[in-house]
Amino acid sequence: QKEVEQDPGPLSVPEGAIVSLNCTYSNSAFQYFMWYRQYSRKGPELLMYTYSSGNKEDGRFTAQVDKSSKYISLFIRDSQPSDSATYLCAMSGETSGSRLTFGEGTQLTVNP
Amino acid sequence: DGGITQSPKYLFRKEGQNVTLSCEQNLNHDAMYWYRQDPGQGLRLIYYSQIVNDFQKGDIAEGYSVSREKKESFPLTVTSAQKNPTAFYLCASSPELGGGAFFGQGTRLTVV
Numbered sequence: 509q510k511e512v513e514q515d516p517g518p519l520s521v522p523e524g525a526i527v528s529l530n531c532t533y534s535n536s537a538f539q540y541f542m543w544y545r546q547y548s549r550k551g552p553e554l555l556m557y558t559y560s561s562g563n564k565e566d567g568r569f570t571a572q573v574d575k576s577s578k579y580i581s582l583f584i585r586d587s588q589p590s591d592s593a594t595y596l597c598a599m600s601g602e603t604s605g606s607r608l609t610f611g612e613g614t615q616l617t618v619n620p
Numbered sequence: 621d622g623g624i625t626q627s628p629k630y631l632f633r634k635e636g637q638n639v640t641l642s643c644e645q646n647l648n649h650d651a652m653y654w655y656r657q658d659p660g661q662g663l664r665l666i667y668y669s670q671i672v673n674d675f676q677k678g679d680i681a682e683g684y685s686v687s688r689e690k691k692e693s694f695p696l697t698v699t700s701a702q703k704n705p706t707a708f709y710l711c712a713s714s715p716e717l718g719g720g721a722f723f724g725q726g727t728r729l730t731v732v
Contacts, residue, residue, distance in 0.1 A: 516660070542720045551626075551710055551723035552663075596662065598721075607653070607678070608714075608721055612662035 511535050514597055514611030523620050527584040531597035531611045534578065538599040538609075541573050543582045546594045546613065555595075556582065587618045623647065626711050626724035633698070633705070633731050641696045641727045643711035650714075652694040653721060656680060657708045666709075669694055698729065706731050 514531045521527055529543075539560055544552035556571040558564045564571045570583040580599075584591055597611040624645045633639045645652065654666040665678030669688040683702025688694055694713075698705045708728050712721040 514662075540719070544723075549708075549726070549728070551624075551712075551725045554720045554722060557720040607665060607668050610655075610663040612660070 509534065510612075511609050512597065512599060512611045515614055516612050518615040518617060520617045520619060521587055523587060523589060523618055525587050525618070527587050527591070527616060527618075529582040529584075529595050529597075529614050529616070531580050531599075532578055533580075533599060533609075535599075535601065535609075536575075536578070537601035539602065540600045541571070541580050542598040542608070543569075543571055544596040544598060545591075546596060548593075552596055589618050589620050592617045624711060624713055624722060624724035626709075626727050628727060629725065631727055631729045633729065635731055636700045638697055638699050639729065641698065641709055641711075641729070643694045643696065643724060644692055645694075645711075645713045645722075646692060647713055647715070647722065648691070649722075650691070650716070651719075651721075652688070653712045653714075654678075654684070654686065654694070654696045655710045655712065657710060657726075663710065666696065705729055 512533045541558045543556040545555050546552040561573045561575045568585045572581045594613040594615045596613040598608045600608045627642045651670050653668040655663040664680050667686040669675035685697045710726045711724045714721040
């Protein structure tokens with residue numbers, strides 16, 4: 509079983525929709541949670557970074573962490589065609605040092 | 621500009637040859653990483669380094685080698701022992717334990 513599970517999609521939505529992306533994990537030691545956006549043939553770009561449980565909002569993006577359920581989410585409001593990319597979750601904990609464990613990534617397409 | 625520079629962007633290698641991928645960062649980050657990305661498999665950790673002159677194997681280190689002689693540089697050598705070297709290679713760095721990692725734009729290696 510993988511430490512981090514993420515539905516690879518693909519996910520296709522119309523422009524303006526609210527998008528929900530999710531990851532589950534099994535390692536209770538994870539405390540730092542990240543979301544990355546990766547355009548085709550480019551390196552991943554850090555979108556959101558949260559520590560422990562709770563919500564964090566940045567513009568149209570909201571990240572949620574529920575440590576009791578070992579579940580994290582990324583919401584994208586008013587989605588745009590430019591949001592079309594692969595979204596990867598990543599996490600780490602003090603016991604794992606500085607290394608990150610990534611989900612497989614979800615491929616999102618926002619249709620105009 | 622601050623960031624992570626990977627070179628070259630595209631690299632072709634003949635079977636049986638070693639090749640070295642360059643990664644340089646000017647972010648003053650302590651930790652650096654090498655990941656390999658294949659379609660449908662997400663990011664897999666090859667090697668990582670938390671300080672100069674020290675590095676650890678990741679999940680798929682066989683057939684690869686690294687060095688960390690300077691804080692700014694973390695080159696990756698893909699040796700002839702690596703059985704399936706054709707892939708997209710990503711270098712990343714992070715400032716501290718648990719901090720989000722920042723990625724370069726990747727090197728696409730093709731063995732011909």
